[in-house]
Amino acid sequence: MAERLLRMQGTSIELTELSYWYEDVEQPALRGVSLTIPAGQFTAVIGPGGSGKSTLCQLLSGYLPRSGGGRREGKVRLDAIDPAEAPIAEIAKVAGIVFQDPDAQLVRGVVEDEAAFGPENLRVPPAEIESRVAEALAAVNLTARRRSP
Structure with missing residues (x-):
């Protein structure tokens, strides 16, 4: 942490x-x-x-x-x-x-999956990925939209 x-x-x-x-x-x-x-x-x-x-x-x-x-x-x-x-x-x-076209960088199209993509590629343990995603979404006020496209 x-x-x-x-x-x-x-x-x-x-x-x-x-x-x-x-x-x-x-x-x-x-x-x-x-x-x-x-x-x-x-x-x-x-x-x-x-x-x-x-x-x-x-x-x-x-x-x-x-x-x-x-x-x-x-x-x-x-x-x-x-x-x-x-x-x-x-x-x-x-x-x-x-x-310049950020849409071209989207991988899965769901907010929480996009937030998890970077840590997954860095081979962060799954339990830590979940906490990082929750923390990141809370930091930008997107927790309620985590499963949104």
Whole structure:
């Protein structure tokens, strides 16, 4: 429980001179991005289409360059984790992505099943999954809708 509460406080993000090139593309999608976001701080990344917002999120989640190829330069840290090198299970404990079309990420279509999906994939014991689902739904006032589509 203490570890879970600690994680709910947020993850610090540190980027130092981050640049990223997609395969077979001469111009970088990101060039020299440096920023620090303290744990628990909410930050919005905004900009026009093609400005690198999705690329940045995919670098933070470890999807790039691991699964999408390309080349990354610079430093990326989520707490002390480099998402390009850490095991996916470790990254999933501190970061995730909601894509531009969140409906495309729904798995089962029932509120409680969607809330349980992440812990199931992390192989959390079933009894703990149930308590996490109850806690998460209560935190966002969805307990009464837990079996709703």
